[in-house]
Structure formats: C-alpha cells, structure tokens
Amino acid sequence: MGAEDFSYMLKARPGAFIFMGNGITAPLHDPKYDFNDNALRHGIALWVDLVTRANR
Secondary structure (H helix, E strand, O other): OOOOOHHHHHHHOOOOOOOOOOOOOOOOOOOOOOOOOOHHHHHHHHHHHHHHHHOO
16 A cells, blocks of 8 residues: 555645556565566656646
C-alpha cells in the first residue's frame, strides 16, 4: 500500500498511486533484492506521456 497520509493529501488535490513492476526479484526489503535498472526507462516514459498529455 501507499503512504498512510496519502488519503489526507487527496482531500486537497486529486491524485493517484502508480505501481510499477520490477521483474522477478526478491522482495523490496530483502538483502537479495536487486533493482532492475532497465525498469527506469518505462517509468520515465510513463511520466513523459502523462506530462505531455496534461499540457495539451
């Protein structure tokens, strides 16, 4: 889940959580967790698309 104060912030402004996958890896707080750097390009592409659409 997201941060516990997110619902409070949504009272003031619209918003959304975006969960992105990282492939098959150990859980986040596991010492064997290995972030897949290739996932960054997908996150960046998503944000570029969102900003581009919002500014039309």
